[in-house]
Amino acid sequence: MARAAQDITPAPIDRAIARIRAVYRNWNRDTTVAQMRSDWDAAFGGTMAPVKCEQVTAGGVDGEWILPADAPKDRAILYFHGGGFRIGSVTSHRDLIAQIALASGCRVLAINYRLAPEHRFPAALDDALAAYDWMLQQGLKPANIAFAGDSAGGNLALAAMLALCDNKRPLPAAAALMSPWTDLAATGASYLSRAEADPIHQRAMILALAKNYLGGEGDPRDPLVSPLYADFAGLPPLLIQVGDRETVLDDSVMLAGKARAAGVTVDLQVWNGMIHVFQMFGGELAEAHRAVADIALFLDRHLHLKAERASP
Template sequence: MLSNNAQALLEGWIAAASPVVEKVYGTSEASWPEVRARYMQELENLFPAFEGVSYQTVMSGTTPAMLSEPDAGAGDAVVLYLHGGGYVHGGVEAYRGLTGRLATALNARVYTPDYRQAPEYPFPTPVDDAFSAYRALLESGIRPENLVLVGDSAGGAMVVTMMRKARDAGIPLPAAGVALSPWADLTHSGSSATTRDGIDPLCSVAFLTRLARCFLAGERPGHPDASPVYANVEGLAPILIQIGENEVMLSGATRLAANLGEARVRTTLEVWPGMFHVWHLLAGVLPEADQALHNAIRFLESALANEKTTSR
């Protein structure tokens, strides 16, 4: 059971998303830029910046990005954080609290690409922008053994896709990746689309189906760059997947983990009892969010240390 503070924050998040829901269902005449701006402003208030971290806008290749960096300075570690929002309505500003926590705990620079979004820029533009940012970090001189990927929801799926695209392009893979509540199957064909629909307070199958249609713009939902459960995942770096027990996306995440394991990718799957979509954003208020991030940080620290040892 959630504390009063956590419940209030969750309810505030649900209320903040109402303009997005109205737009997705076609009951709002506001433009997408207006809807995104309103949503992001509300989320900035709900999930404020993390103390002791500086934020600035930089370019990662051709893609603008938010750089989160500890005021005391960062070490060698670099995180590419891929934000969620169904490829349609997310934004970097809402993630200052989360990226600030990662920057502080890992003593790292965290880059969050402000990739272009549907419907103005449908598939594959968001994925291509994210990969452009990844490639640019490597080209800037960042060593792959110092680079890790983290993402939530749509960004969680892109963690896997970035590794695949790097593998296929013949460029170095990161040291590891963490997928938080990944939206890994846009066909929503798993059992949780039925058993968890109406339980997850933040996502319904009907809403996700409309988001997917907006993003895909006619492309099939099973395209491997949109739904990594249908992708060849051989040869990827170690991956941690965290998913809430109450999430509509549960089946996609567990199937993704199984596919990765069968492909001999070092994979860790955590299914969190009673948790909802991207509960991690409630860090500092919700103990399960703090513990999940703690686990993710330990996983990344271990991967970064292993890569440094092997690369010597």
């Protein structure tokens, strides 16, 4: 008698991994940076979320307001996308940003900061600060702004706050970070301990991206390049989400430990079985939805969004 066929439906996390690999496997040494960026936007761009998108120039930086219905006008999130400072854009991250905007009920300004190798450090940081200054010039108060970012964008959110601290300028109310890349020297033990578990990012790739961002003479331990090496005293509350399969896991774990030691309020969430910036895969992963819901709760706690929406 014939044996019944086994169910070989891939697990949700495997479907997410397959989406990433479908892009990576088409790249080789001859693939241009422009092609990589175009491929990434094509693979992850677009959203069906019920939000309004408005193009804007924020302090000279190309950006986009992502607006859920009835969002308060005096609250906002400034979002920095990931992509190793080499690829990624508002387009590739629009759905993730839209989901955060919807879950929180808060409008989000996302920016296309300049990318390397055409524009190396500190170009991206300069753009992040310019966008924040522009928000303040529009009448938003620092206490009513939160930063958010994933991967290299998490790095940028931290670096921008550190630069503000250095210049004794007002900080945002809080920052939500997803798989933040905080150590461009790649010193964490997880680069070895998670090497087999991580299906995408290996240490050699991370170091190559760091060199692309810095050029030949840059210092990967400069605190504005690698926030892990900074003094965190005075930073606002942080939410850090990271998957336990990531080679960059310790970038988050060490960041949380150092920030707490400096007196910063930190909520570190290590998500079992999850990969780098798993929040992008809401179509595949229930965990992505739960993580975004946690981000929304964190933002509400510090921006008082529900109270603002309830007021007459």
